[in-house]
Amino acid sequence: MLNTQSLPSLAARGISAPGYARGGPVGVVHLGLGAFHRAHQALVFDALLRRGNARWGVLGVAMRSTALADALAAQDGLYAVQVANAAGVHWQLSGALWQTCVAAREPSQVVRALAAPSTRWVTLTVTEKGYGPALAGLLVQGLAARQAVGLGGLTLASCDNLAHNGRKLQALCIEAALAQSPALAHWIAATCAFPNSMVDRIVPAATAERLAAAAQALGVADQAALGTEAFWEWVIERRFVDADDADTLAAVGVTVVDDVGPFEEAKLRLLNGSHTAMACIGAVAGLPVISECIAQPAIHQFIHGLMTVEVGPQLSRPDWARYRDALLARFANPELRHRVHQIATDSSQKIPQRWTPSVLGALRTGQPVERLAFAAAAWMRYLRGSDEQGQGYAIHDPMAEQLQAQALALAHAGDAAATVQALGTLSAIWGEALPQEARWLARITHWLDQITQLGMLAALAQLNTHLTPTLETP
Template identity: 80%
Template structure:
C-alpha cells in the first residue's frame, strides 16, 4: 500500500497546487538512459536536464539509476517511485522542484544481471556515469563490456556513453578502458565498441552538497510529505559536452535544454578543474584544519577570500584558454559564498589524493614555465599536508575518506613538527605531484616555507601573512 505521508506519484497534484514544479509526463515506458553512479550529483544535474526533455514530450530520456554498491539510496528512491525533491537556492531566493526522470533504480553489486540487461535493451540509447575519479577500474569496465557484448550479439546499434566525472579527457579514457577490456574477450567486440559507440568528453559543474537531516526536514516542511532522498543545490549549472553522439541529432536536443555542445570541451574542462575544483580542494583543507565546517564559512573569512581570488587571478586564470575565465572566477566567488548550500569541507576533501593530481600540478607547472608566482599554490599544498594529520587546530580529530589515507596520515604524523621533512616525503610522491614537481627544489622550498608558517602561526594567521607577501 502506498504510504500517504511519503513523496510518491499520487501526491504530485497537491504539490503542484503548492507551486512546486512536478513531473507532468507519463513515466511508464522503458528508460532510454542507464546512469551508473546513482548519487546526489547526478540527481541534481543530468537527471534534471533529462527531466526538462521529458517535460517537453521527449520520452527517450527516462533513466535507470544504478548505484554501484550502496543499496540504501537505491531502495529509498524505489520506495518513492524514483521521485525526489531538489531545493534550488540563489540570490533571488529558494524554490523546490520534484525530479521525475529517474524511473527505476537498482544496485550493480546486487543486481548485475539487471544492469547488463538494461545496457543491452533496444530502448537504451545513452549511458551516463558519475562514479568518481577512483571508479574507473576493472569492475566498471567489466560491467560495461558485458552489456555492450550482449548488445553487439543482438545486432543492436551502439550507445552514446558519456563520462561526467572530473577526469581530463574522460570520454577518451573511458573508451580506452572499455575497448582494452573487450580486446581480451573479442577483438571484433573491441572494434565495434571503438566504431559503433560514441564516448564524448564532457564537463559538468554544479555544487551539490551531501544531503543532511536539516535538508530532509526542510523538504518535509515545503512538501507536506516526507522525502527521504531530498537534495539541495545552487541555481547555477553547466554541462559542456563534445559533439560526438551515435545519434547526431542529440546535440540539438541537449542544446535546447541548456547544455553547451561544442567541438572541444578542453577550455571548459580545464577551467573547471583548476578554478572551481582546485579552489574547492584548497578551501576544504584550510577549513578542515581551521575548524570552519562549510565552504561559505571559509570564503566569509577575508583572508580566505583574498587567497582564493588571488589564486584564480594570478596563478590559475592566466594559463587558461577559456575566454571568459575572469567572469567565471567572479561567479565562482559568489557561488562559494552561498550560505544555503552548506557544502561540507570534509565532503570536498574526500579522495583528495585522487583529485589533486588533476587540480593543482598542471597549474603549478604552467605558472613555473611562464615565470609566474606559485605562492598560493604552494600554500594550498602545505594546507593539504597539514590536513593529513587528521585533527584540526583545536585538537578535534576528523575522519579522512581517501584510498591513500592510512599511508598519507602516517607520513604526515611522522614529521609533524618538521616542515621540510614533511615536504620531502609528501611533496615528492609521483602519484600526487607527477614526475617533475618532486624534483623541483624551488617549488618544494616554497611549500616548506608555508607549511612552517602554518605550523608556527596557525592556518588563518599564515594566510594573513600570505596576503601581505609580495605576490
C-alpha cells in the first residue's frame, strides 16, 4: 500500500516524492474531500510546499462519506495523480494532505482546526447544492471559536461552480452568524476575506482501471489514485487576509485578478455548458464518455457552433476563442474517460447557471438560440431514463422523481409540445422570463420532436446542416 514507508521505492520508478516535512500543524482546512480538490487545489498547495512554504499543509474534510477519508488516512494522505495530454501520460505524487476527517463523524475536529492558530485558509468544493445551513453552521462555529480566543480572521475561498461564489459564501456565513451574535457577524465581515474564484480542470471519477494503472506505475496499491488532464486554471480575486498570498499563489501558476467575473462566466457557459449538453446527448445516444462524444463529427460540429455562435460572443473574457479551442482539445483527450452520466448529475441545478444566461442574452440581442434549444431538447429526452438502445439508467438529480415522471408520461403520449410545456416552464430551472418566450419553447419542441423521430445523432446532423452557413470563427 502507498504510504510514507513506500516513498523510497518510488524514485526508482521516476516518481518524485514530496521533498518536504509532512504532518505539522495545517494551514488550510478544505471542506469537500473529493476528486476535484485532490487533483486541483491540493496540487497547488503541494507545489507551494515543495517550494519550502510550510504554511499550506491541508486538513481534508469529507462532509459525510467516510470511505475516502479513511483510505487516505491509511495512506498517510498520499495519493498519485495520472496527468494526461497529447504529449503523453505521467504520474505525480501529492503530499499536501496531512490529515483527513469526516465532518458528519468528527465535527469537533473540524471546529478545532478552523480555530487553530496555524490555520490561514479555508477552501471549499462541496458542490453547488452544498451551500446551506449545515455548511454555514459548521463554518460559523469555527469562526466563533477563533474570535473567542482572540485570533484573526481567515481567507475562505469557495471553489465551486457558483457565480459570485465568494460573495455567496460570505452572505451565508454572516446570515448564520447574525442569528447567533451580531458582534460575531461584524467580526466575520471585518476580519475574514471571501474571494470569488474560478477553478477549471477536468477530473473524472476514479475507476478500477485507474487504480490498476496506479498500482502498476507505483509498484504499490493506491486506493485514492486519480486521473486528470494537464490543463488547469485557478483564477482568484485579489481579496486575502494576508495580501502577500497574491504573489505566493501567482508564483505557482494561480491567476490573481481584480475581477473573476469574465473567467467565471466563460467557464460556466463554455466548459460546463458544453459538458452538460454533451452529457445529455451522449447518454441518449449510448456514448459513455466525453471523448467518444466529441469524436462524433456531428457532436464536434455542434459544440464548436454552440460556443462560437451562441455563447462566446456574449462573453467578456478577452481570450474566449483561444479558451474554446483549448476546450475542444481537452474534450478529445481519450485518457480522461469522463463519464457522461457523472456530468449529467444534478442537471436541474446546473442548467440555470450553464444555459439559461446564454439563452436570455441571445434572445435579448436577436442572436441564434437553435443549438441551445437542441441542448434543452436533448436534456428532456435524457430525462426519460433510457438510451436509444433501450438501456436504462438512473437520473441523479434533486428533482429526479418529478422530472422523470413528467418526461415519461408525456413521451408515452407522443406529445413533444406538452413535454416542453411541462419541463420548459419550470421556473426553478429556467427562471421567470424564459417560460414566457414562445419562440424559445417552439424551437425546443421542434428539436425534441426531431430527436424522437430520427434519433439523437440524426437530428443533430440535421441541425448542423441547417446552421452551417451561420457558423463563423472569430
